[in-house]
Amino acid sequence: MNYWLFKSEPESYSWADLEKERHQTTYWNGVRNYQARNFLRDQIQVGDQVFFYHSNNRERAIVGLAKVVRAGYPDHTAWEPGHQYFDSDSQPESPTWYMVDIKQVRPFARALTLDELKAETRLAGLELLRRGSMLSIQPVSVAHAKVILELAERPVPEQTKPQRPARPSRKTTITAPAKKSTPAKKPTVKTAPRRKSTS
Numbered sequence: 001m002n003y004w005l006f007k008s009e010p011e012s013y014s015w016a017d018l019e020k021e022r023h024q025t026t027y028w029n030g031v032r033n034y035q036a037r038n039f040l041r042d043q044i045q046v047g048d049q050v051f052f053y054h055s056n057n058r059e060r061a062i063v064g065l066a067k068v069v070r071a072g073y074p075d076h077t078a079w080e081p082g083h084q085y086f087d088s089d090s091q092p093e094s095p096t097w098y099m100v101d102i103k104q105v106r107p108f109a110r111a112l113t114l115d116e117l118k119a120e121t122r123l124a125g126l127e128l129l130r131r132g133s134m135l136s137i138q139p140v141s142v143a144h145a146k147v148i149l150e151l152a153e154r155p156v157p158e159q160t161k162p163q164r165p166a167r168p169s170r171k172t173t174i175t176a177p178a179k180k181s182t183p184a185k186k187p188t189v190k191t192a193p194r195r196k197s198t199s
Contacts (some may be wrong), residue, residue: 001046001047001049001143002043002044002045002048002049002139003049003050003051003139003141003142003144003145004039004044004048004050004054004068004104004137004138004139004140005050005051005053005062005127005128005137005138005139005140006028006050006051006066006136006137007053007055007135007136007137007138008052008053008054008055008136009052009054009055009057010056010057011056011057013026013114015052015054015063015064015104015107016104018052018066018104019107021104021105023024023103024103024104025069025101025102025103025104026098026101026102027070027099027101028040028076028079028099028100028101028102029076029085029099030075030084030085030087030099031075031097031098031099031136031137032087032097032135032137033136033137035135036076036135036137037096037097037098037134038101039090039137039139040072040098040100040132040137040177041098041101041112042072043139044068044071044072044100045068045071046069046071047067047068047071048067048068049065049066049067049068049105049145050065050067050102051064051065051140051145051148052064052065052066052074053128054111055136059111059113059153060113060114061111061112061113061114062104062108062111062112062148062152063107063108063111063112064104064106064108064115065105065106065108065109065149065152066102066104067102067103067105067109068101068102069101069102070100070101071100072098072099072100073098073099073100074092074095074097074099075090075095075097075099076092076097078090078095078096078097079091079092081182082094083148085097086153095132096177097103109154110152110154110155112152114128114181116151117129117148117151121148122144122147123144123148124155125141125144126140126144126187127140133198142195156180167168171184
């Protein structure tokens with residue numbers, strides 16, 4: 001059994017969409033990259049495990065685990081004129097593009113974000129984390145798969161809340177109004193009454 005990572009834009013097809021499918025199963029069409037096509041046609045087998053990855057989203061993350069229930073076969077959407085994945089160079093007698101069928105196994109208790117995956121040193125070398133990697137179908141080693149499955153079982157990491165600046169105390173000190181100062185009274189000096197002089 002091998003492990004793979006399948007990318008899907010949630011606006012186009014999400015984990016929730018897979019959950020709504022009959023038997024939670026769908027075909028994985030629309031791959032138009034030759035290297036990814038080769039994985040679908042030649043290597044991915046029934047029973048292989050698939051990490052379902054939401055791409056082109058605010059929070060890019062692995063959101064669940066699926067499994068392959070049908071190995072590679074021609075992608076018929078390439079033969080349908082007007083279909084968004086139509087390719088006139090691909091013909092039923094000589095198909096260019098391939099797809100597989102996957103079935104939902106279980107959602108992860110929490111999404112494993114790209115930032116969290118990057119922070120995990122044991123995932124060094126994972127194709128998803130390689131700079132410039134654009135493949136929508138990617139192989140995942142057994143060692144990396146074990147780490148991803150282990151991370152999926154961990155509780156959500158607590159986010160450190162930003163410290164708010166201390167608010168000034170609302171307690172006010174009531175002070176008694178200052179007493180008005182009264183000018184000091186000049187001391188009264190009593191003088192003896194003047195006597196009229198007589199001559």
